[in-house]
Amino acid sequence: xxxxxxxxxxxxxxxxxxxxxxxxxxxxxxxxxxxxxxxxxxxxxxxxxxxxxxxxxxxxxxxxxxxxxxxxxxxxxxxxxxxxxxxxxxxxxxxxxxxxxxxxxxxxxxxxxxxxxxxxxxxxxxxxxxxxxxxxxxxxxxxxxxx
Amino acid sequence: xxxxxxxxxxxxxxxxxxxxxxxxxxxxxxxxxxxxxxxxxxxxxxxxxxxxxxxxxxxxxxxxxxxxxxxxxxxxxxxxxxxxxxxxxxxxxxxxxxxxxxxxxxxxxxxxxxxxxxxxxxxxxxxxxxxxxxxxxxxxxxxxxxxxxxxxxxxxxxxxxxxxxxxxxxxxxxxxxxxxxxxxxxxxxxxxxxxxxxxxxxxxxxxxxxxxxxxxxxxxxxxxxxxxxxxxxxxxxxxxxxxxxxxxxxxxxxxxxxxxxxxxxxxxxxxxxxxxxxxxxxxxxxxxxxxxxxxxxxxxxxxxxxxxxxxxxxxxxxxxxxxxxxxxxxxxxxxxxxxxxxxxxxxxxxxxxxxxxxxxxxxxxxxxxxxxxxxxxxxxxxxxxxxxxxxxxxxxxxxxxxxxxxxxxxxxxxxxxxxxxxxxxxxxxxxxxxxxxxxx
Ligand SMILES: Cc1cc2nc3c(=O)[nH]c(=O)nc-3n(C[C@H](O)[C@H](O)[C@H](O)COP(=O)(O)OP(=O)(O)OC[C@H]3O[C@@H](n4cnc5c(N)ncnc54)[C@H](O)[C@@H]3O)c2cc1C
Numbered sequence: 001x002x003x004x005x006x007x008x009x010x011x012x013x014x015x016x017x018x019x020x021x022x023x024x025x026x027x028x029x030x031x032x033x034x035x036x037x038x039x040x041x042x043x044x045x046x047x048x049x050x051x052x053x054x055x056x057x058x059x060x061x062x063x064x065x066x067x068x069x070x071x072x073x074x075x076x077x078x079x080x081x082x083x084x085x086x087x088x089x090x091x092x093x094x095x096x097x098x099x100x101x102x103x104x105x106x107x108x109x110x111x112x113x114x115x116x117x118x119x120x121x122x123x124x125x126x127x128x129x130x131x132x133x134x135x136x137x138x139x140x141x142x143x144x145x146x147x
Numbered sequence: 148x149x150x151x152x153x154x155x156x157x158x159x160x161x162x163x164x165x166x167x168x169x170x171x172x173x174x175x176x177x178x179x180x181x182x183x184x185x186x187x188x189x190x191x192x193x194x195x196x197x198x199x200x201x202x203x204x205x206x207x208x209x210x211x212x213x214x215x216x217x218x219x220x221x222x223x224x225x226x227x228x229x230x231x232x233x234x235x236x237x238x239x240x241x242x243x244x245x246x247x248x249x250x251x252x253x254x255x256x257x258x259x260x261x262x263x264x265x266x267x268x269x270x271x272x273x274x275x276x277x278x279x280x281x282x283x284x285x286x287x288x289x290x291x292x293x294x295x296x297x298x299x300x301x302x303x304x305x306x307x308x309x310x311x312x313x314x315x316x317x318x319x320x321x322x323x324x325x326x327x328x329x330x331x332x333x334x335x336x337x338x339x340x341x342x343x344x345x346x347x348x349x350x351x352x353x354x355x356x357x358x359x360x361x362x363x364x365x366x367x368x369x370x371x372x373x374x375x376x377x378x379x380x381x382x383x384x385x386x387x388x389x390x391x392x393x394x395x396x397x398x399x400x401x402x403x404x405x406x407x408x409x410x411x412x413x414x415x416x417x418x419x420x421x422x423x424x425x426x427x428x429x430x431x432x433x434x435x436x437x438x439x440x441x442x443x444x445x446x447x448x449x450x451x452x453x454x455x456x457x458x459x460x461x462x463x464x465x466x467x468x469x470x471x472x473x474x475x476x477x478x479x480x481x482x483x484x485x486x487x488x489x490x491x492x493x494x495x496x497x498x499x500x501x502x503x504x505x506x507x508x509x510x511x512x513x514x515x516x517x518x519x520x521x522x523x524x525x526x527x528x529x530x531x532x533x534x535x536x537x538x539x540x541x542x543x544x545x546x547x548x549x550x551x552x553x554x555x556x557x558x559x560x561x562x563x564x565x566x567x568x569x570x571x572x573x574x575x576x577x578x579x580x581x582x583x584x585x586x587x
Contacts, residue, residue: 024387024559024560025556025557025558025559026387026555026556026557026559027554027555027556027557028553028554028555028557029489029540029552029553029554029555030543030552030553030554031554032554034552035541035543035552035554038543038544038545038552039543041546042519042544042546043518043519044519045518045519045520045521045544046506046518046519048211048506048518049502049503049506049518049520049521050521052207052499052502052506053499053502053521053522053523054523055498055502055584056495056498056499056523056525056577056580056581056584057525057577057580057581058580059580059583059584060206060210060583060584061210064580064583064584066576066579066580066583067572067575067576067579068569068572068573068576069573069576069577069580096537096569096570096573097525097537097539097573100539100556100558101523101525101539101541103554103556104541104543104554105541
């Protein structure tokens with residue numbers, strides 16, 4: 001089973017490099033430019049809130065590794081930034097969300113998330129059940145509201 | 148000595164004791180409470196509805212704050228996820244796979260779960276009355292009762308009929324199983340009618356995902372059967388993807404197509420159910436007979452929200468900075484009940500709205516300025532075992548009194564089979580992780 005999952009994970013990684021944006025995708029609402037103007041105009045959402053938006057797919061505060069969606073907790077800061085920037089600027093992995101969802105996120109926000117996840121207790125990136133601590137006291141302190 | 152006296156002598160019977168304990172505990176709002184003791188002055192946050200929005204709020208509030216008292220009101224002892232419930236219809240998974248309990252919220256997150264229905268809010272006294280009579284004082288109240296299904300908007304339809312021979316199956320549960328069994332036992336060459344509602348309703352692609360799964364099921368067991376989608380809309384989300392898959396798999400668009408979709412402008416809108424003749428009547432007066440009839444009625448904010456004056460017309464208006472009600476103080480509304488456009492009504496969004504609310508409450512308790520809201524929605528859907536898709540949207544704050552602004556991305560139909568499968572696997576992976584994220 002594990003071997004199967006692992007090979008599956010490799011397929012995902014490989015596929016992400018042979019991807020192109022096609023004309024028939026429908027993009028709407030704000031333009032990217034308007035999106036970044038709004039981001040400039042208002043204070044940045046808190047690092048906790050930004051990072052918590054990842055929970056629904058990556059597990060509570062990025063602590064789950066169930067099958068093909070990897071954990072984020074404890075990820076090296078620079079590695080997180082590089083990966084996110086690669087998604088954002090090269091449209092890598094676009095067909096499974098990350099290349100899309102990174103587009104409207106600002107560099108500053110990416111860095112705040114990188115900081116946040118780097119401070120969490122690392123989660124094994126090997127496959128299998130990943131445990132996590134329930135109440136991490138630091139989360140409350142990291143939850144600094146916008147100035 | 149008779150039995151009664153014996154009990155007296157020995158003290159209370161177990162049943163009596165439990166009953167009394169229950170009553171006392173309920174009086175003090177302690178029913179289901181974990182062993183953790185909260186300070187008398189601890190703020191009390193009460194949450195109505197233990198679905199996706201309410202459970203996420205309870206858990207994430209505890210992650211941020213170890214000291215507040217959290218009480219969750221939910222009538223059922225288990226919750227069945229709607230995401231994944233379409234897969235139950237062809238039998239790819241079971242309802243049990245989608246079932247979660249409140250145990251982790253109670254024991255791990257020290258949430259006081261009361262299994263009762265919230266009834267009336269006294270806004271002046273900041274009190275919530277439950278159906279069985281308990282009255283709770285709250286500092287803040289979070290409301291996430293899900294939608295109300297407007298069965299009566301369709302003439303001749305009712306909740307009783309939906310619970311009986313005409314399942315809507317738009318809340319995972321018994322109706323989902325009825326729908327499955329009806330399709331399994333349908334005569335060869337029979338017709339399944341699916342009638343999706345007008346916008347807005349929970350999970351916009353779900354009726355079409357359902358049609359795909361039923362088609363896959365019929366192709367195997369009942370290949371001459373038909374699915375007739377009578378739609379109250381002229382278009383639906385991810386239709387490029389569904390059309391592509393239906394063409395490829397079910398001959399969509401040909402005379403032999405298993406699936407036929409009739410938009411509103413071509414007479415698709417169902418206005419009446421003729422239960423006696425097992426038929427639906429559309430706005431143009433035409434009658435369509437169906438062996439299985441699945442009407443998904445229009446929705447509105449949950450009854451609890453409507454009864455307590457939290458909605459203006461159909462949905463509940465909120466301040467998008469923190470999802471506080473525009474109509475009453477110290478009350479927040481999240482999930483399907485919110486007038487949240489352009490946000491669609493999804494569990495993904497309900498959970499992310501919950502995170503905004505609990506952060507806002509926690510910041511306010513700590514005298515901090517509120518954070519700017521930000522929401523991601525990656526709405527995953529499937530067309531089959533071998534085809535998944537994701538609609539991604541981000542929502543940004545656009546200033547006081549304004550709605551959140553969306554930037555959305557709907558992918559075109561994916562022709563590469565390897566990618567189709569990866570997307571499907573991602574969708575399945577998401578469902579599993581999401582259930583844990585909210586309830587474990
Ligand atoms: C077939 C289908 C498929 C779906 N697939 C997806 C998907 O893939 N991804 C996705 O993100 N979303 C999906 N959804 C949508 C998702 O289920 C909803 O958007 C989500 O459940 C909304 O959360 P909520 O908290 O508003 O309501 P719910 O989750 O419905 O919870 C409401 C809770 O409140 C309780 N309640 C009601 N009244 C009271 C009261 N008076 N007192 C106390 N408790 C009360 C109810 O018992 C219930 O437990 C799907 C929906 C359907 C129908």
